[in-house]
Amino acid sequence: MGSGIFFWVILACAAQELLASNCTECDKSKCPPAPISCPGHGATDPCGCCRHCARHEWEPCGGENWQLGYCDRRYRCAAVNGTGNVEIPDTGVCKYVGLMGDYWMDDDLNCPLVYGCQVRMGFCECTAIRTCVDYFSYSDDETCKKNNPFDMGPPSGPEEVDYSSQICWNTGCDLVGGRCECGRSDCGGPDFKFRTQKECNDALVLVKCADVHCPEPPKMDCSNDSAITKTYTPPGECCPTVPSFCTCDFEKCAKCPYKETKVNVRNATGFPGDCCDEFYCVSDQET
Incomplete structure (x- = not known):
């Protein structure tokens, strides 16, 4: 039993070392603007360099240093052709895992071991999984129990609430040096010109790409067992850098x-x- 566990530990370490050898030194200047909100989950690429919004079905992923991003829960970054997962620096595509299991929740050897807690059935459950996608609501058991709305604790007398101590901030984006910079400021501080990263990016593209004509995408004629992937345009850029592909739709x-x-x-x-x-x-x- 002990030797079996030791084997899997060695295998996991080897996988992490192999992944690390495929990652070059992190260049933060090449990262997209850090997201302040995402349609799904936020993510950190397996190289541990850039924050981004996790990619969804048929969106490109992978690439050199995972610069095209990582897939959200229920998806895996699959090879465009073949039945396996992508291997960087190749471009992959996010595909639905379906009945094969929840790949994202399975320990993902591409990603670091992350510890955290969630509230389930009124109780704080804490565990560690390998994941690049934001999942846990709380970093530890103490923080989880402190913020658990179902765990009210023993009744106590009335307490005065000090509203002045409550945290308050504004979030938004501004155009700085030809790119969107997003963040937050304390309430009462300077207002942001754009409420969301998308609004800022749309404004940047409107000005920057007014006279830019992107080449016409080729017409895709995919077989009945496949799907057309989505193009990828880096934030603030005018034209797609990753075109559409035909790829198998195993569903x-x-x-x-x-x-x-x-x-x-x-x-x-x-x-x-x-x-x-x-x-x-x-x-x-x-x-």
Whole structure:
């Protein structure tokens, strides 16, 4: 038992060392503006360099030093062609994991071990998982219990609330030196010109790209078992730097009915036109 655990520790360390060898020295000047809000979760790339909004389905990911970002929960940064995950410095695409399990919640060897806590069923649950995506609401058990709305503690007498001690701030963005800089200031401090990073970025693009004509994207004709990925335009830039690709949509592949097991006849290559395995289904009672 002990030797088995030791083997997995060695394997995890080796994976981390291999990843580190693919990361060059962090250049913060190449990072996108730090997000102040995201449609999903925030993330830090596996190289530990840049903060960004985690990418969603069919969006590009990976690239050199993970400069195209990392995928949000329920997605994995898959290779554009093939059935495996992307290997940097290649460009990948975020794909839905579906019935294969929650990849993001599974210990992700691309990412550091993060400890934190969540409130579940009225109690603080603390654990450590390998993840690059923001997940935990609290950094430790003490902070979680202090802020847990379900854990009111023993009744006590009336208390005066000192509202002057409550934290208050404004968030927003301004255009500085031809790029959006976002942050927050104390209430009563200077106001930001833009409320969100998107508003600021849209204003920057409107001025910067007024006379820029981006090349027409080629028409994509993907096979029935694949999907078209989304383009990627760096914040504040005019034209996409990553075009659309055809990539396998494994959710379109047939699946065995409940209580039947898949038996492969031929494994697919994972290239558009050959995304789905050839197989037959066998009742679990027969296996």
